[in-house]
Amino acid sequence: MQEFGAEHTLLKQEVVLDYLRAYLTVMRKQRFRLSYIDAFAGSGWRRSGTDAIQDGLLLQDKEAAMGCALSVLRMPKDFRFHRYVLGDLMRGNVRSLRAAYDAALAGGENVPPPEAVQILRGDANRLVEAECQRLEKLPNDRAVMFLDPYGMQVSWRTLERIAISGKIDLWLLVPTGMALARVMPRHGDVPPSWRKALDRFFGGPDWKSDLFTQTEPDLFGVSTQRRDATLQDITDYVLRRLRDLFGPGVHPSGLDLSIAGRRSYLLAFACANRNSAAFGPALRIADHLMREAKGAR
Numbered sequence: 461m462q463e464f465g466a467e468h469t470l471l472k473q474e475v476v477l478d479y480l481r482a483y484l485t486v487m488r489k490q491r492f493r494l495s496y497i498d499a500f501a502g503s504g505w506r507r508s509g510t511d512a513i514q515d516g517l518l519l520q521d522k523e524a525a526m527g528c529a530l531s532v533l534r535m536p537k538d539f540r541f542h543r544y545v546l547g548d549l550m551r552g553n554v555r556s557l558r559a560a561y562d563a564a565l566a567g568g569e570n571v572p573p574p575e576a577v578q579i580l581r582g583d584a585n586r587l588v589e590a591e592c593q594r595l596e597k598l599p600n601d602r603a604v605m606f607l608d609p610y611g612m613q614v615s616w617r618t619l620e621r622i623a624i625s626g627k628i629d630l631w632l633l634v635p636t637g638m639a640l641a642r643v644m645p646r647h648g649d650v651p652p653s654w655r656k657a658l659d660r661f662f663g664g665p666d667w668k669s670d671l672f673t674q675t676e677p678d679l680f681g682v683s684t685q686r687r688d689a690t691l692q693d694i695t696d697y698v699l700r701r702l703r704d705l706f707g708p709g710v711h712p713s714g715l716d717l718s719i720a721g722r723r724s725y726l727l728a729f730a731c732a733n734r735n736s737a738a739f740g741p742a743l744r745i746a747d748h749l750m751r752e753a754k755g756a757r
């Protein structure tokens with residue numbers, strides 16, 4: 461348990477940070493106003509070598525490593541967004557992240573100015589909705605978004621909004637093994653609350669017919685459902701659904717992330733911009749970084 465999540469946390473953070481550097485290198489030559497939006501920003505810290513999932517506490521510097529949001533804020537001046545929108549549902553996390561940013565600012569560290577940084581408490585889906593509405597009105601704005609939930613908190617509706625924006629490069633953590641495979645037991649008996657969560661996650665009830673098989677009726681004419689779909693099938697299904705939504709800007713495989721040797725999450729990438737001049741380079745960079753990350757394991 462001590463090493464819970466260490467590998468996947470580090471890998472995803474490195475991939476996202478490297479992507480931001482590459483994105484800013486390309487985009488800052490153009491006249492866009494750029495936002496970094498992290499709707500599951502956490503506390504700013506994670507325990508070194510482990511994942512904050514265990515306690516969510518603000519840890520002392522010497523015990524803790526910087527999480528993604530704080531690392532992004534501390535990127536060198538050459539790699540600056542115009543806006544940073546960082547959100548989390550937990551009051552304690554928001555307070556901790558804000559305190560870390562304030563301390564860096566007060567200590568004269570090289571972080572973006574307060575007018576460029578918003579640290580907000582609230583549900584990620586609402587934050588994304590507000591940011592998509594904002595982007596709709598501003599033709600010269602673009603964003604990179606990182607959605608890094610532990611579970612199934614991101615609704616399909618939210619992904620639809622991101623796709624429609626046409627302006628967002630999205631890194632999305634999908635809980636393939638950690639949640640989806642668990643709430644779709646192979647025996648097919650999915651409790652109503654899990655069904656509801658799956659409907660919200662997949663934007664409707666089609667997951668049932670897409671991933672479950674109807675068994676032959678028994679002697680009494682009763683047939684049941686069974687999940688024959690493997691974890692890889694579930695992963696492929698998520699990727700196909702993302703392609704239905706985002707079109708050609710979805711990375712074909714994403715990056716499988718493991719916890720304790722078991723495939724637990726998929727780090728997916730989708731560029732909402734349908735113009736090949738935009739999604740082409742974005743996909744090439746994402747692909748390069750994911751291959752590097754796979755090689756590093």
Ligand SMILES: C[S@@+](CC[C@H](N)C(=O)[O-])C[C@H]1O[C@@H](n2cnc3c(N)ncnc32)[C@H](O)[C@@H]1O
Binds near residue numbers: 500501502526547548
């Ligand atoms: C995997 S952690 C994020 C880690 C962070 N990206 C980092 O690099 O340190 C997931 C976070 O999502 C937050 N969270 C859970 N449900 C949420 C929701 N519905 N909206 C926003 N944040 C949520 C949790 O409080 C937790 O901090």
